[in-house]
Amino acid sequence: MYDIAAEHAPAIGATIVVVVSLWLALGAFSTLARRRVTWALTLVETYRATSGITKLAGILMLVSGVIHLALIASHEGITGALFVIDGFGFIVLGATAFVTSWWRRPAVLWLLATIVAYVIWIIAGWETPDQIGIACKLIELVALGLVLRLGPQGRRTWPRRLWRAVAFPTLVSVATIGIWIGGLVHPDALHAHAGALLQPVAEVATAEQRERAAHLLADTRASITRYGDPAAAIAAGFKPGPASSAEPLRHFENAANAKVILDPNHPQALVYVQTKHGLQLIGAMYQMPRAGQWGPDPGGPLTQWHQHEGICFSPFGFEFSFETPFWTCPVGSTSVTTPPMLHVWIIDNGKLGPFAADLDKTVQKNLQGS
């Protein structure tokens, strides 16, 4: 659900460069300090005199600043200008953490403003949540928590203690929910629905691609019609997937076809829908052997593969929930990314068409009621 936007990729390189540079610089300054170079000695002594929490908070702010600066080129207008201000602000605050005592309050405000602004930008649809942005927010949240820990204890009244206990978890929860809402309300063009990533394809199908897509549909229909009775499918080696009250579609998979690629005579799964009169065959599902390995698309944009990601699968049968933007699942469930799949619906799938990732909701409702 949350990928790495191509234009955000330079931030990964910038992060590695800044961390390695800081480590090398510290080593170089230590060497110079051992040789009694005065300014290096001062720098190293200042660094060593700084507390562990302050060091970590300062370094995290420096990393966040560098990430913002690395992303300026991919952001235009006011967002780009804010990235410049934010990036330099974090670098200044990260550096001053080692040498001043006044940095804490500005750092709290700066971190809080940046996190809140990101959530607003995501909810408003001005920015698409991706892994770089979310990772940057995680870094800032940890830095904010560390800076808050450095604050004076003050009087230990119970409202103050309660606030100190709930403030940070509340902020993490609000940030997570905000990013989630933004991602669901404004999915990018390659997300059919939450959790399904579509194969990148051209916008318009050529006449040849339309013809190949029609062939694939006809061949698939001709091949799987013999499995109209689920018993015939089971006899042919298809195993019924787990039933779920939340999912009316049942997939019958055939492990023997796992390594076959887009062969209408050997589909990886058959799809049935639960009707009032039992299971009705509605299509086939082709699946590639590995996640991230897009299949051949004879129909171009008409036969677009999709893979499910960001899904938490429960060990209790066919049950799932969505991962949080911070890639966490409930305890006991597992995050799974499926290999790419292509559905071929042999019934009329309404306006979505015969190769859509999903069955049309109206069609599904009619089938279930039939």
Add this chain to the structure above:
Amino acid sequence: MLVVTQASLSLVAGLSAIPFSIVEPGFRLLSLVTILVAIAMFWLARNVRRRKRWARRCVIALEALSLTASLLLMVLPIGAIRGPVPILVNLVMPPSVLWLLLSRPGRAAFRTAGRSDARGAARGCAPPRERVDRHGDQQDKAGDDELPLDVDRQ
């Protein structure tokens, strides 16, 4: 702070599964367990901050378990860990906590504190012969609740 962050992320994961648990009974249980684990982690973080040795041991065990599970998931071909966010959450934060608690300053901070309590010991995190402060005589005084790392804080 890192344990509190992890606990907050677990809490959100547990809360986020509640809508799914309406129709999926398995997730009803998992979401409840996740919320309870998150609350336990908040409590452990509080006691690590107070330099309780049993809390340190519990957190080390939890982080080691979490890291092992993450490494196993990474090896499996199910795409469980892809990209910087899952790497930070699953493969950077647990070793960081382990490093902080197992490093020499971390061990020293807990050794000099040398405290435990009866409740924690009763939960199985303290070894049998560890000195237990059953009457709470050596519980923290106000202002004595700092992390091992900020003993020398500003």
